[in-house]
Amino acid sequence: MNTTAEKNIILQVDRLKQYFPVKKDSIFKPKAYVKAVDDISFELFEGETLSIVGESGCGKSTTGRAILRLDEPTDGKVLYMGKNILTLNKKDMRKLRGDLQVIFQDPFASLNPRQMVKQILNEAMAIQNVVEKSKRKERMLELLGYVGLPPESLDRYPHEFSGGQRQRIGIARALAVNPKLIICDEAVSALDVSIQAQILNLLKKLQKQFKLTFLFISHDLSVVRHISDRVMVMYLGKVVEIAEKKEMFDSPLHPYTKALLSSIPVPDPTLKRDRVILKGDVPSPIDPPGGCRFHTRCPFAIEKCKQEEPPLRELVNNHFVSCHIAETLPV
Amino acid sequence: MLMFILRRILQTIPVIIGVTFVVFFIMQLVPGDPAVLLAGEGASKETIEAIREQLGLNQPLYIQYFEYLTNVFKGDLGVSLKNSQPVLDEILVRLPITIELAFFSIIITIVLGMAAGIISAVKPYSLTDVSVMLVALLGISLPSFWFGLMLMYFFSVKLQILPVAGWDSLLHVILPAITLGAGGAAIVARMTRSSMLEVIRQDYIRTARAKGLRERIIIYKHALRNALIPVITVVGLQFGALLGGTVLVESIFAINGLGRMIVDAIRMRDLPMVQGGVLFASLIFVVVNLFVDVFYRFFNKRIELN
Structure with missing residues (x-):
């Protein structure tokens, strides 16, 4: 893939937030929210496939649904061809839905x-x-x-x-x-591996044929590696890293991405690998940790990580990461 | 489909025979000897014996039952002990009235129930939903004899816009039909709501939204059709409860239907009349269930595969 500068932005997500209210245990407690997607920004270029990966509950599907307004986002902007679709009225939104389509995970549930x-x-x-x-x-x-x-x-x-x-x-x-952008929400996860390959190849073929843009949501890194141009990693409602596919898989910068990538099974039993194994569970998105959300499980966390939320910054060309200490980490 | 209907009809035969069996033997358990009752007080032993002979009451039970069964299939339900008229003639006069009442009641159950259920499901946990479901809860809880009397009090006595009782015009149908249909409507409303809520969460509803369909079309065309199957089952079952309810409602509103006939017959110990009435009520139930099954199958093409 060549540099992103010369490509058209088809969709720009700007500080998108999606909070869901939680049922209160008591009327005296303040209203609690699940911060499923918490202030994320990224863009999608025309004709590319951007994958969102992460564990279940990291907010990747919620992001997809919020973009399509299948759930109304709490805050932020979604600019499609420069127009904010979150402010469109019902009628205009319905018209626009022709351009934005979705393929869901479970083919048994998504057809009437x-x-x-x-x-x-x-x-x-x-x-x-x-x-x-x-x-x-x-x-x-x-x-x-x-x-x-x-x-x-x-x-x-x-x-x-x-x-x-x-x-x-x-x-x-x-x-x-005749859509321009299709959001594939775990579109092949419910299928057998052999069928997955068929469908992925079909999607690739159709993308070329109709100049489609894909936002591909998946937890399966092998699938992502097969289909993506760029990859975006999410953790607890935040974007932790965005990069071009090769760059991401060859030299991940964020400790979470490193752990995630080391979990891909390699079909070679003799190969010795250094696996990064994370300790503990994903914290609750109702009350996420302050500072960097990953600091509770990060083996390299320093004091600053607990205090200050790391911004998403471009460390290498077109490779963004949100980590205070990404430069100093072992490769 | 035709094979299915045929098989389903054949299946009702053992059910009907079972019904006659139960109806016949329950009557045997009722205390009191019909021959004594029929002969009247102070009758001689010979008279009673003669009546017993005449009605075949001195035969063993199973012979009595087979005789009863063959008579039933010949369309002979015996004669009323009260006025010696054939039971079947009396039933055929009363039956249309009860069917008419049941028909209007089930329409109220379906229309009111489904409308309330849909309104609730579209905005779950909203004020509308909570209020509708509260009313539905009341509808289930209120006993029909009290509810019927209250309706009568307000609409007939106070407001004087509807007749108190009787069965002469369509106006007479309104109050009894509401009384009889309200409980079912409440149950159907709750069923529709929960079934709709389940369907609305499905991906194909999201797909329909993503296509850009209007919300109204999503609700009626995509959600309701899929949510309807459990509702149809409940409506079918509700019809049985409704038949039982006619006994009360017809008594309250002084309607000369099958239900009131059964009540009067029980009061008079008119056993053949009770037997005949219960048998017909059961038959209606069996036929309605047959329709529900066929309807069900028509609505859910996938049942055919299993």
């Missing part, structure tokens, strides 16, 4: 069991009015062709398909409205 494939595809086209009525049937067959499903699939219900096929239907559905 009572709709045939043709209804699923047709509905998407009808709402966004992307294809005129007489040409929709043709378009549906075309879509099925793109995702590698036979034409007779149109008259079937989702339960008649396998998991991989269902995910293909989900992809066809997303493509039906």
Whole structure:
């Protein structure tokens, strides 16, 4: 990948916050919030695949949903082609949804069991009015062709398909409205490894064909390595590191990223590896640790880490990290 | 589908035979000898014996039962002990009234219940939701005899806009139907709400939102259709409770339906009449359940696979 400067920013997330209120134990206690996403900023370039990785509960899926306003974000801005979509009214937002699509993790849950494939595809086209009525049937067959499903699939219900096929239907559905950006929320996590590869390759092919931009949310680092251009690591609602894929996998800077990457299994039993094993659990996002959120589990934490929240800074070209002591850490 | 309906109809035969069995033997357990009752006080032993002979009451029970069963299948439910008229004729006069009452009540149950459930589910834990569910809780808790009397007091006695009792016009239907349907509506409302809440959390609802569908279409087209299956089951079950309720409601509002007929017959110890009434009430229930099953299958195409 060449430098980012010459590429167009399609989506810019600016200080996005997503807090969810927690049920109070007592009316005397102050209102508590789960800080699922806490003040994160990043941008997405046209035509690239940016992956968000992190443990479950780090806020990666919440980020995706907040961008699409499937949950209304608490604060911040989401600029799509320079326009803040969080301030759009319902009608304009509905129109914009044609550009922003989503593919969910569970292909068994993301398709309405009572709709045939043709209804699923047709509905998407009808709402966004992307294809005129007489040409929709043709378009549906075309879509099925793109995702590698036979034409007779149109008259079937989702339960008649396998998991991989269902995910293909989900992809066809997303493509039906000619989107520019697709958020893939754990899009292959529910599938077998062999099927995962098929779907990932299909996504790559479609990306090239239709110049799509992907925000790829995953906890699976091997998948991320396969599909991404850039990778963003999240921990407890914060961005800890963003870099281009090769740079990230070759020379991670943040201690958390290092631990995460060392957990990728290597298919070679004879290989000796230095694994960084983190102690303890992820702290509660209701009352996250002050300073650097990772300091409670960081083997290198110093006093400053407990006091001061590290900003996200560019340490190497296009490689951002939020760690006070990233330079001094052992490679 | 046709095979399924056929098989389902065949399955009702043993159920109906079972019903006749229960109806017949429960009547045997009722204290008091019908022959003595029929002969009247002070009748001679010979008279009683003669009546017993005539009604076949001196036969062993199983022979009596088989005779009863064959008669039932021939459409002969015996004659009323009260006025010696055939039981079936009386039932056929009363049945349409009860069916009409049940029909309007179940409509109130479905319409009111589902509307309340949807309103609650769309904004869960809001003030509207809490109030609607509170009313629903009241609806479940209030006994129908009291609720019916209260309605009668306010609408007929105080406001004088609806008739007190009887069964002459559509206006007469309103109060009894509300009384009978309210409890079911409350249960259906709670069921619809919880079923909707479960469905609304599904990814395909999120997908529908991401497509840019209007909220109203998401609720009715995507959520409600999937949430409907447990609701249909509850409505079917509710119909059974409703039939039981007709006994009370018809008595309160002085409606000459099947329920009131059964109550009167019990009071008069008119055993053939009670048997016939209960048998018909059971038959209605069996038929309604048959419809629910077929409907269910129609709504959920996946049941066909299993």
